[in-house]
Amino acid sequence: MRVNFTVNGRPQEADDVWEGESLLYVLRERLGLPGSKNACEQGECGSCTVRLDGVPVCSCLVAAGQVEGREVVTVEGLADYAKQRACASDACGTSLQNAQQWQAKGDSHTGEGTELSPVQQAFIDAGAVQCGFCTPGLLVAADEMLERNPTPTDADIREALSGNLCRCTGYEKIMDAVRLAAARQGEAV
Amino acid sequence: MSSPNGTPTKITQGSQTKGGIGESTLRPDGTLKVTGEFAYSSDMWHEDMLWGQILRSTVAHAEIVSIDTGEALATPGVYAVLTYDDLPTDVKNYGLEIQDTPVLAHGKVRHHGEPVAIVAADHPETARRAAAKIRVDYRELPVITDEASATAPDAILVHENRDDHHAGHVPHPNIVHRQPIVRGDVAQARERADVIVEGEYTFGMQDQAFLGPESGLAVPEEDGGVHLYIATQWLHSDLRQIAPVLGLPEDKVRMTLSGVGGAFGGREDLSMQIHACLLALRTGKPVKIVYNRFESFFGHVHRHPAKLYYEHGATKDGKLTHMKCRIVLDGGAYASASPAVVGNASSLSVGPYVIDDVDIEAIALYTNNPPCGAMRGFGAVQACFAYEAQMDKLAKRLGMDPVEFRQLNAMEQGTLMPTGQPVDSPAPVAELLRRVKAMPMPPERQWESSEGADLRELPGGLSNTTHGEGVVRGVGYAVGIKNVGFSEGFDDYSTARVRMEVVGGEPVATVHTAMAEVGQGGVTVHAQIARTELGVTQVTIHPANTRVGSAGSTSASRQTYVTGGAVKNACELVREKVLETGRRKFGSYHPAWATAELLLEGGKVVTDGGEVLAGLVDVLGEDAVEVEEEWRHRPTEPFDLRTGQGNGHVQYSFAAHRAVVEVDTELGLVKVIELACAQDVGKALNPLSVLGQIQGGTVQGLGVAVMEEIIVDPKTAKVKNPSFTDYLIPTILDTPTIPVDVLELADAHAPYGLRGMGEAPTLSSTPAVLAAIRNATGLELNRTPVRPEHLTGTSLSDA
Amino acid sequence: MDFLRPASWEEALAAKAEHPTAVPIAGGTDVMVEINFDHRRPEYLMDLNRIGDLSEWEVGEESVRLGASVPYTAIMENLRAELPGLALASHTVASPQIRNRGGVGGNLGTASPAGDAHPALLAAGAEVEVESVRGARRIPIDEFYKGVKRNALAPDELIRAVHVKKADGPQQFSKVGTRNAMVIAVCAFGLALHPATRTVRTGIGSAAPTPVRAKAAEEFLNAALEEGGFWENGKIITPSVAKQFADLCSASCNPIDDVRGTASYRRHAVGVMARRTLTWTWESYRGTRRTTEGAA
Structure with missing residues (x-):
């Protein structure tokens, strides 16, 4: 079957989709967007988390045919999504400036000029990335939580991220990263 | 052929990056990993690529009467179906140390989930459907699942006609390797003991549960060779095992490391490497194989489950007199790293303590259980769980503080290992215990708030099982010793x-x-x-x-x-x-x-x-x-096969933990409140990464303390929980704060004085949590993981 | 496999009538796991996401009509006052991502004894609104569960909504898992006080082939409360009554040993949860009574 939907603001069309394919498979294998990860394919790890019409979901549990006409944001589009949100909230200038500042502060740049969302930069800066396989899902979930709850308590962070498994970090640096992103977001406003 | 999408490229850190050693420089691959651009092995993609699928045995031990691939081969979209008979050379087995693992089963399967046939097709679903059409006729054999069934007089041999280098010295062909270590005179030392404490301990089968499943892409090359893009822990070890099976010289098997989604020992053995190469060479097309989580549980070795029998003695003033132990590791159907795990378990079985008179034996079994091999901590983890339980028992019997008792017997630089090897670099065991004990305690009853109980801070969490009823706090300590690097004379x-x-x-x-x-x-x-x-x-x-x-x-x-x-x-x-x-x-x-x-x-x-x-x-x-x-690094020597003596290790790593837990004693649910760690790292080349390793290792230890276990049916040797639904690893809500105190006492023999440090925190975390649960409940708890039924006296079926 | 995308409820019913083996998929949190792991290859998958009505709820006089696909997140955020037991249960479902997709219709359709919504529905009292081209009917929740993963639906029927009685008193829900989040129930317990009818209802999950009520325990407690005039005097329930209630709840379990827990543990844990949830709800009832009386 054919599926048409929007990914990271761009219309996409996938052809010859087998009816049992998941959104995750279509993103990874048909649209060249392998950022969303395939760690468990049973909704138990959160590494495939994307936003479907704004709502964080496990893309492995969404049938491809169910996304017809809908909007998906993946980790690949997270920086743009965060930027647009900042613009929409009428703080465009400041936020952009801040975004650049964050980049300048970091001293690890491989993709020179890559603009990152606050939560992405915080994950790098806080050492929240090791193998990185859980990272995309965590970033999408953490970014959405900070959108809803800009000043989370530690318990709030843990609850919001309880659907995202990480096997490397013991979660401490992930906590640090989300606290850091929240603090920077707070400063920026 | 052209390079696939996701081919790794050079990573350059920009000119503003300053960090030399000792600085918390940020990862060079960080930006790629947070933007989703970092290509893991499962992200590889090539025009015209096929998908590989493995058919695995549905039974644990059986003769293969016949395999019929006809219907599978006739399926549209299927390019190849291969079995043992299609292997191109006389080399049909592989293995890290003993080449006992068939690339595809031949005549017999020895464990549940063993690869029997492989399929390449144009879509993963086509490959799955075709694999399901392969008909395998099994004649089931009795299963060997433990020491008793493995060494019974009439036991079926898991491997007949063994000719490996351990075959000559093991007491039974179903024992992979045996390492005794004898030092001093235990009988005489036992006379001096005022108290003697015995214990029998069980360590469950833990899975590495790395998040990135086994996967890779094999691309056939014009010169008849193959290029394998793969997630592994050791490219050259893979290469040495792959090339002979393919019948290719090593220079025609090109290997490039793809992004690796965690490993923890689970990628030390081959998984789909040879299968992908065989299919690519057979079809002339790139072949990608990606395990799903179910398959991943069958696709790699696990941590050896173990039974450990210990006896310790001590004088009334708290000095250890002697130790006897017997460690039985279940290696499962294939050897993998079992011999080296036996070497570690035996040589580190005393722990970081001074005991001059010891009688030690460690063995690994061949059984029909899932194969076990490398996992973070490697033999030392199982031993630490047992000897630390023994230390607490002794301290209790003597009426001593458990930390002071350990400090009184702690090894230091110059102490002799049970192998007779002197510890020739700092061994700050007592100091690490002192530091971890000195850390401030987390406040009591953190769940209480003005709006009532915050469930997230209580055992059971959001499942709303307690509002404070039945909740008791406990505190426990543990310390461990891990060797660094490959030991026993390996040219490392x-x-x-x-x-x-x-x-x-x-x-x-x-x-x-x-x-x-x-x-x-x-x-x-x-x-x-x-x-x-x-x-x-x-x-x-x-x-x-x-x-x-x-x-x-x-x-x-x-x-x-x-x-x-x-x-x-x-x-x-x-x-x-x-x-x-x-x-x-x-x-x-x-x-x-x-x-x-x-x-x-x-x-x-x-x-x-x-x-x-x-x-x-x-x-x-x-x-x-x-x-x-x-x-x-400095050369090491093998352990003597009879006495276990020899300078077998190059360096040691030490960590200590203090666990604070709260246990709902009525429901048997545990919340770990804090897991404080002190570790000597010699020199922290990157302090931020050092913390990440300590905290990550600590949580893997927590997992096997309270939830992680692969459950194998003792009647069928089949795995009962191969999924993330039933093999549980800690979530962020199960994980406590992990304050860390890093000590840097240089080892003069090592570069920059550093000490390998990734595994030690996994050792002491588990026994510290167990000690804390014992402290809270007063129960003996001789197995890990602890399940709610063990804490509530309901572990036996009432059916 | 065919993918059906009915645009309306009527189209869905027609499709289901034409293809009774079609598997409805809404949140996908059960169905997709089975497809991903090759446990199921239905001939037809029928997407219900296009039927907006299924994701809506209405709060009526007596009950809440909850569309089959209303996600658990919406229940826990919006219906805590009306459906406190179900809201608590919803909060224990898997992870935030799953709660954003899954709904009660899926729990009922799968009818796994481990479904988190069941004990809350049994305790609150509910009716499942099902429909086929042959017509609509309401199945009382007590008659809905027919066996392990079997329910009272006819092959051509679809679940449209569940009508849950609005709480007239305190409700609680507890679930034991071996992890503090994202865990399938080892066993679960729901309890609702119904002061209007002076009855207590219960629901037990994962401790019998189907979700069940502890009817003997309910009857015992209803009689004991009546006899002691507890509903009027609001006295603390005597420990012996609470204990017997808990024992009867345990006794109404018919659990098995499996990888998640032993039968013996399940029986034990249901008893503990029964006692605790009774204490919490009764304390809350007494508190409300005092407040009401104080205000009067």
């Missing part, structure tokens, strides 16, 4: 190629090794070493592949030590060459070129007094300086 070396040249008017160092970056941050540290040694800021990390010499395994806490050591060594050689060039070019202009100690700093050649002699750009000019060199 690494290779590094370092190149220095001027690019865009700036000196740039390129580091090329075959080290598997599995998340640990080796790439970060290599760049730091190059900056420190070569005085440059720009460092390029070349993708890891087999076009450079072996870097050994990313395991045994060894990579920073050994490949880090190799990078340091190669940098030093590059520096010498650069200075030679400088002397040749500019030596006549300044006498210091000949007389002073010269350093490379800030892109310049400077004297140890700080005087600048020349810029590296000028010294190098158009030339590149490149060195590739192997580097080894």
